Amino acid sequence: LGLMYFNGHGLPKDDAEAARWYRKSADQGFTTAQVNLAVMYDNGLGVPRDKVEATKWYRKAAEQGDAGAQFCMGAAYVSGIGVSEDYEEAAKWYLKAAKQGYAMAQCNLGELYENGHGVPKNNATAAKWYQMAAEQGYAQAQINLGAMYANGVGVRKDEAEAAKWYRKAEAQGDADAQFGLGIKYATGVDGLPQDYAKAAKCNRKAADQGHAMAQYFLGMFYASGLGVPRDESKAIEWYRKAAEQGNADARKALDALGYK
DSSP, rough: HHHHEEETTTSOOOOOHHHHHHHHHHHTTTTHHHHHHHHHHTSSSSSSSOOHHHHHHHHHHHHHHHHHHHHHHHHHHHHTSSOOOOHHHEEEEEHHHHHTTHHHHHHHHHHHHHHTSSOOHHHHHHHHHHHHHHTOOHHHHHHHHHHHHHSSSSSSOOHHHHHHHHHHHHTTTOOOHHHHHHHHHHHOOTTTTOOHHHHHHHHHHHTTOOOOOHHHHHHHHHHHHHSSSSHHHHHHHHHHHHTTTTOHHHHHHHHHHHHO
């Protein structure tokens, strides 16, 4: 019933009513309702926005074995939102979700191992978790795994394998992955040759999806003629798109060019 109110299926859409029914179910221990109620508190939908209350409900579902809620608990401990920042606790919750095959948790756990946050630094273990997530099609894990193969960190150095994972990430259509890959091409790091044309292409894909930083970088490419023909009008167009999303660097670029 909460879902029907939330989606407006058969009933008028009403977030407050959705939250009320989610709570009735959540109080009885139903994990899906607990997660849904947490999301409502996380985003202020039908209830006041309250990260502490959101985390309370994520925890209830996580303790019952819900992988998505376990991932959310890990993310909460990394960010220190709703709970105190604690990388060891984050690693504990990510591991629970990762063992259930939750790709985002596998990738984030890999990042903790790669950086030695909350767990001993271990690049081979990081690569193992990246591989698991990458094989499920998770773009960020594919980029991270590609970088490890490119640099021979945690795995043997293999630029062909690195390129394979980079291509898979780009093909996912994930804006963050496309932007990240664009930066790698622009700077020529992690086994990729410096190629401004490919950098601009990747940034364009992300920019078209509304990625503010990609829009700013694409503006820079057009302003300087890197990878694309120099075109001040297109530079201004992309700077404006980024600035409208609150990107301060784009705002400064427009001011420098004398545009509002």
